[in-house]
Amino acid sequence: MNLHAHFWLWCLGLRPPLSTTMPQELEALVQQARGKARIAEVGVYHAATSRRFRRVMDARGTLVAVDSYYASRAGIPVAYVIARVELAKVRRGRLVFLRTTGALAAETEVVRGLAPFDLVFIDGDHSWNGLHANWGGWSPLVRVGGTIAIHDTTSGDGLRFAEEVIAADSRFLRFQVKDVTTFFRRVV
Numbered sequence: 128m129n130l131h132a133h134f135w136l137w138c139l140g141l142r143p144p145l146s147t148t149m150p151q152e153l154e155a156l157v158q159q160a161r162g163k164a165r166i167a168e169v170g171v172y173h174a175a176t177s178r179r180f181r182r183v184m185d186a187r188g189t190l191v192a193v194d195s196y197y198a199s200r201a202g203i204p205v206a207y208v209i210a211r212v213e214l215a216k217v218r219r220g221r222l223v224f225l226r227t228t229g230a231l232a233a234e235t236e237v238v239r240g241l242a243p244f245d246l247v248f249i250d251g252d253h254s255w256n257g258l259h260a261n262w263g264g265w266s267p268l269v270r271v272g273g274t275i276a277i278h279d280t281t282s283g284d285g286l287r288f289a290e291e292v293i294a295a296d297s298r299f300l301r302f303q304v305k306d307v308t309t310f311f312r313r314v315v
């Protein structure tokens with residue numbers, strides 16, 4: 128189904144938001160988010176994962192939702208509209224929505240002021256350079272004992288990045304892989 132057809136069906140309540148996150152990894156992410164006060168997702172898309180985070184997070188906490196999005200040919204950023212509506216349906220905690228890249232978001236005052244984070248889920252730019260920029264920006268913002276989870280790290284650039292860069296980073300230990308998401312815990 129094309130994305131515009133999906134959009135109209137979603138408007139009518141006939142389709143849920145789309146996601147590339149599989150049920151098993153979504154549940155593992157939600158488990159990490161439960162009761163946590165500082166959560167960020169980079170690469171929100173339709174907010175299928177962010178809205179689940181919002182449902183289970185600490186009611187006094189903050190969810191940072193980051194996505195650069197792009198306008199469709201008609202100029203309407205459909206995924207952005209869906210994400211805003213889906214996130215507004217869950218009134219729990221505070222929401223900070225940043226329409227920018229993950230790397231730029233990590234440099235903003237609002238994000239730096241909220242750090243350290245309990246959970247950061249990176250699912251934006253999966254290229255080597257994109258991973259490098261997100262890891263450089265977000266990994267220092269995770270608290271000791273906190274989690275950084277990265278989608279698409281079981282093959283291609285993602286796997287290579289996890290094995291060559293993250294495995295050599297003594298601040299983090301890999302503790303779980305669910306579907307294509309790898310979970311790392313900050314230990315120092």
Ligand SMILES: C[S@@+](CC[C@H](N)C(=O)[O-])C[C@H]1O[C@@H](n2cnc3c(N)ncnc32)[C@H](O)[C@@H]1O
Nearest residue numbers: 146148170172176194195196228229250251252
């Ligand atoms: C695979 S989707 C995310 C799916 C979502 N995490 C979920 O669980 O449903 C990837 C999203 O990343 C966004 N994106 C791509 N490059 C990005 C970047 N450099 N910074 C932030 N977001 C980016 C895209 O606009 C898209 O919405």
